[in-house]
Amino acid sequence: MSALSKRSVIKLAGWGSLAAAAALVGCGKKEEAPAAAASAAPVAAASAPAKAEPLKVAFAYVGPPGDGGWTFAHDNARKALEKELGDKIVTSFVEKVPEGADAERVFRDMVGQGNKLIFGTTFGYMEPMQKVAADAKDVKFEHATGYKQAENMRTYDSRTYQGAYMAGVIAGGMTKTNTIGVVGSIPIPEVIRNINSFTLGAQSVNPKIKTKVVWVNEWFNPPKETEAAQSLINGGADVLMQNTDSPAVLQTAEKAGKYAFGWDSDMTAYGPKAHLGSAVINWAPYYIKATKEALDGSWKGGTGSWWGVKEGAIDFVSISDKVPADLKAKVETVKAGLKDGTFEIWKGPIMGADGKEVLAKDAVADDKFLGGVNFYVKGVEGKIPGGDKK
């Protein structure tokens, strides 16, 4: 091959790619034309007895559906939603949308694609959703675990602390060293509340326990979660709970012959010997309610929903046979009490870790109080990263 023909090969390649690109643009336009024709047809048909076009519902996930934890739970609920409402809706999702500037683009694209109900499944989507909501007044936005609302945006959350409490009851009864541990994710009120509820639950059956906490500062990082769990075990904890999203903590407990719980989803399979029970979130009831409201026009923005055991959003499942019957019964009693509203987890007297009373005798914490929890209760060791702010 002479150098000259090499040159022409390269030229050909260059022109070829340009040509291919041009062809693609041309092809693309052709695709749009039939698509436009297709959407014109249903409109024509709609003048006859109309079957309403399916509502397009979109989900933005912060992680992959395969994380076995947080996003997995959301995706399961999305599938349940599809099953429930069938051809009245069409769902789609985008995974691993980073919390930040990129999220705004994703939400705008969802709006542009014709979605009328959009779920953002993590706190960090709050600002992007607000911005897009302001520009797309006919689209309904649902934001998980946030606190900003608008006319066409509302928030929803689940009372994970109830699951944590029930886990605590079992932990308090099963620990032999009276030291239980929590692998903490990010020190926000939700997680601190969970640590506290776990401790309160354990104290209700075993006042002597103390709780050790180690923070990994991420929601999902299995190698780090493993190391954190190991260090808790090294420190004497024999029952572990987590607020992180992977089964790594459970697996570490399994390897070390200790106990642990599943979190967000049922994690029995990941540590059959270590698993005592799983605190799971079921988003399906809320998703179905919200979508039904969007379909029949009763959806109203500006509110926040916080669902728990009562509404079917939180459950504690797969309690192991190793747990003695009376302990199991206690958990069931608590669950029943949460369901019918007769049992309150955050009822005084509750002491803070600094010795001051945070909740007077017989006082019941309201949602505002619970939403701002950033102190440890008595029995939890250590300090919250970033400092306590009372």
Add this chain to the structure above:
Amino acid sequence: MLKLEARPEQSRLMAIGSPLLALLITVVVGTILFALLGKDPVRGLYIFFVEPLKSVYALTELAVKATPLMLIALGLAVCFRSNVWNIGAEGQYILGAIFASGVAMTADKSTGGWIVVLVLLAAIAGGMLWAAIVALLRDRFNANEILVSLMLVYVADQLLSYLVYGPWKDPAGYNFPQTITFLKSTQMPRLFSGFRVNAGVIIALLAVAAFWVLLFRTYAGFQLQVGGLAPAAARYAGFSSRKALWTALLLSGGMAGLAGGLEIAGPLGQLTPYVPAGYGFAAIIVAYVGRLHPVGIVFSSILMSMFYIGGELAQSRLGLPKSLTGVFQGLLLFALLACDTLIYYRIRWQAARPTAAKVAAISTEQKVA
């Protein structure tokens, strides 16, 4: 068999053709990947290469994404040309964002729009500071700048985390790790209403021109380049390698910091733990694919942005996984490096070695003739 033969001088054609060829290879592999995944390859390519260009909104989003890549890559181009391997641009970007936020937080209702200038200057300072650490350790202690700059990325990330979880946390933010949303006065002016693109794009384009002048029209730029291409010659000519080291690192650190500051004064509007977006690493690919040339970098940053945005769109349109973007980007760089050899070598067929029999036959023929 194929043999590589050194060219007497670099092929100018291949200097431009190599990135195109690498892109072609990436596209071909991509097509195969799409087909293997059971998706329509044409539609897949369309989503990656055409959709991000389809509307004005799409083009502005492309600009928003390309701006930080362009800025960082310009600085890295200077670095790599000087043979200084700054892998830690991501950390310098984070520090730029941190410093920018620090200044932005001092604004109150009465502050005028001039504070934006301070915000950006602070960002540049932050990035420079972080890069200066690398330069210092290399200059004084001969510590390898690749490893130091990289380790500093992790340190910067933790520093950011500490600030947003601790002292800089928004007191009204329900204890969530983020600062206050910065006031409008600290934000860059938008170019067109309704779109996110802001004056940062102008800054980036001006930077392209400035760097072009620096590299190809100034003595300093000449020194830097010679220092990278032929260090012995540079030493002989008296070009200070120490000056080159500091210039390269401070320049690239400042650019990375500026990119971080523009994100704070632009699309982000506050400091969160999610500021590190991987631009510092993607910019390395941008710099290379752009042939370390300012004009080339404009094109390669647009290309890279198309990969990012196309990857997002491919998820919602085709259900393709997000990691595909990373595969394409890595593949592009690999292909580019391989194709680059064609700039220095040409491929020749070498005739098989004549066997003894053939030689004998030929010489017999010759004798007869």
Add this chain to the structure above:
Amino acid sequence: MDSIALLLAATLNAGTVLAFAALGLLINERSGIVNLGAEGMMLVAAIAGFAVGVSTGNDWLAFAAGAAAGALLAAAFGVLVIWLNTNQYATGLALSLFGAGFSAFVGIKYTQEKLSERPHFSIPGLADIPFIGPALFRQHPMVYIAIALTVALAWFLYRSRAGLVLRAVGESPESAHALGYPVRRIRLAAVMVGGALCGVSGAYISVVYTPLWVEGMVAGKGWIALALTTFATWRPARVLLGAYLFGGVTMLQFFLQSEGVQVPSQFLTMLPYLATIVVLVLISRNKAFIRINMPASIGKPFFPGS
């Protein structure tokens, strides 16, 4: 005392991950090639090992798969760098970036999978000695293999002919070439062996250390391993000690947290990386020291006189 013993045990475990990768990179660099693609190779090996572990249930096959994946990627890197003379740093980076994306892509199917139950390893008798038992003798066999590998490598490098040739190639490929040694093939072999060991490390992470797959799970250990070889001035025994040191620092930060030490956790998380920088500075300070120990031809392309 018990918790200190457990901390030691965890340190050995964490250090083994780094040790395999760093020893592999040491072989690489002894031949004069710097492979910045360690992180990418480890990631691909992690998913390869995990996938094989899930489908066969056999740890050793998983390690072999990881080694094969690492060697394969290293071979691709080697061809580019040794025969096409592409820039070593850029090519290595490309390998890291590609490996990250590729492993994430391939691993999508495996994020929900788990491995069958791991057996508990302990050396009978020795494991029951108070303190030393739990600290040293309840480890996965790979921990001991890493130690054996270090010894073998030291012997190879300093007492065997082949090791001498390798070091010669690293010091002066031109001289070695003049002496008739197939420099490029030796370098390729070194790169591939290095890749295989990085692969073993990656598989160890996903099969033993954290028996899961999640994208990016190597979390920077490849880069730390690279720093380690410099820190250890390219001597196997120092690499092993350095690996344990770094493994220890990582475990230390959680240990301190759980003991209630009042330092913000982010600063504790920074520790391993700051430690790396400090160590790099200390080692590199003495230029003569470095020059004596560093293979002279590192990073430079080799052109057999054509």
